[in-house]
Amino acid sequence: MLINIDLQANEPIYEQLKNQIMIRIARKELKPGDGLPSVRIFAADLGINLHTVNKAYQQLKQEGFILIHRQKGVVINPEIPSADGEYEEKLTRLLRPLIAESACRGMTEVEFTSFCRQLFHQLTEEGDEG
């Protein structure tokens, strides 16, 4: 698990952890059924507290990305819930300010969507680890 955490960043550590794990699932560096470190091991590796890892795990579990078996450990969910109406609402809420600022700064619709397409590519096609 090559995870980089920036302790100085504005973004909360547990959010960074969630994002890093989701990014690795998208890149297929983490595949369905793959295991994640225990909260204690992961916390020790990253030099952070056990509860911070646990908070990330609990939210990832709540959102359907991982399964937690009491003594078997943490595993990537083979059936991550598809994007539904609720998720699209969340996505809209988060994307709208980014699109607004980009438009204010002169980016066209084509420029913005091309930018997204390129990022999407990097996240799903790049790398040899998957």
Added chain:
Amino acid sequence: MLINIDLQANEPIYEQLKNQIMIRIARKELKPGDGLPSVRIFAADLGINLHTVNKAYQQLKQEGFILIHRQKGVVINPEIPSADGEYEEKLTRLLRPLIAESACRGMTEVEFTSFCRQLFHQLTEEGDEG
């Protein structure tokens, strides 16, 4: 200035304010040279503190969206800085987690970019106020 603020939301009030103003600039409901309420008036209208409005204004000024003349008030900047490398870095940092989660949830590149295109349209083409 029809601005809606949700005092119960997780998103900080000054962030909501910044976003609402940027969205209205993108929609051309706010045009170059248009004035914004004074910090005191705006705060009173929204039922919040003067400093919260001031914080939003200071950041919008810092990012080039507004001009502040000491006694003349606050005005939409006619020359909002274009998207540069630094902005694209920020945009990448904010978009990557959204794209990763969308990919995990089965959205394709086409579906995601279409979603963005639609949102972009709503923000720049919709409404009669502009």
Added chain:
DNA sequence: TTAACTGTTATATTTAAAGTATAACAGTTA
């Protein structure tokens, strides 16, 4: 059985950000 490991829960504490409450200053305008 014992020891070592899981996730989970509880409690207490520290730190930083967000927001509020007042107050004052300096400059402009009617």
Added chain:
DNA sequence: TAACTGTTATACTTTAAATATAACAGTTAA
């Protein structure tokens, strides 16, 4: 002079994030 600007300063409360310990319940291997 009075009323309005943005700005700055100080003090306070509330909340979220993160840490520090400790313990519990269940599993697994020695």
